[in-house]
Amino acid sequence: MKKIGVIGLGNMGKGMAFSLKRGGYDVLGFDAVEVTRATISQEGLACAGSIAELAEAVDMVVLSLPTSDIVEKVVLGEDGLLRHGKKGLVIVDTTTADPNSTRRIAAELKSAGIDFVDGPVSGGPKGAATATMGMVLGGDKEVIDRIEPVLSVMSGKRVHVGPVGAGHVAKLLNNLVTGTHLLISGEAARIATAAGLDPQQIFEGLSAGSAGSKVIDNFFPTWIFNGAFNSGFTMKLMRKDLRLAMNLIRETEAPTPLAKEAGRLWAKSIEGIEDPEDFNRIVQYIEK
Missing domain, CATH: 3.40.50.720 (NAD(P)-binding Rossmann-like Domain)
Known part of the structure; x- marks a missing residue:
């Protein structure tokens, strides 16, 4: 070729x-x-x-x-x-x-x-x-x-x-896990702040432990803590991917209470974070 x-x-x-x-x-x-x-x-x-x-x-x-x-x-x-x-x-x-x-x-x-x-x-x-x-x-x-x-x-x-289709299933699961991890990591940063601590220092500790991940190790220092929010991937695209992941859950009837809650929060976040915004902004979302 x-x-x-x-x-x-x-x-x-x-x-x-x-x-x-x-x-x-x-x-x-x-x-x-x-x-x-x-x-x-x-x-x-x-x-x-x-x-x-x-x-x-x-x-x-x-x-x-x-x-x-x-x-x-x-x-x-x-x-x-x-x-x-x-x-x-x-x-x-x-x-x-x-x-x-x-x-x-x-x-x-x-x-x-x-x-x-x-x-x-x-x-x-x-x-x-x-x-x-x-x-x-x-x-x-x-x-x-x-x-x-x-x-x-x-x-x-x-x-x-x-087989054909498996790649797209894997990608939807990847983005579902990433989207869920962003939600809980954003909450962890708020907990650290409320406890009177520096969330960046706390996240360095998380990175050294079992919570370390691309979200903790890369997303936060690259796009979140510095306020850049310029990853090149939008809330609109991530919401679309999470909707597809929710469709997959419904079709498979897999028991997924946490995943369903993450999907609900991502969909609801349109009320506070508009589609063109960087997808990492989800860490700032607090449901009213």
């Missing part, structure tokens, strides 16, 4: 596209926003004028899109990848998406000889730009092995977690 298409040239997609280009691949981008395409072209990345044009030219497509509905339109729409992609094409969806939608898309593509891998990512825009992000992969092992050289150029760590 020499020619790679990237659809969705936002913070994540742009970083992945340029990482692939630096890795020696011939990269063709597309974004629904014409101004974005023009800007990316000026920065040195070739852009197609349509999804159909891109699909006909590439061996593999990486999707970096906001929602499952948009993924379905891009893949299954009249001018989409299913209609215009050639047999043998591999599509890797890095979107945090609905596993049920993922499985439906994969089934339709399979009949056309096109393979679909769900590969949601972690690491934010910086991870995409530096090719250090992590990927959880759902799909056929043979297909994933075949595209491993491409994936290794755009990511730092990859874990195959099961």
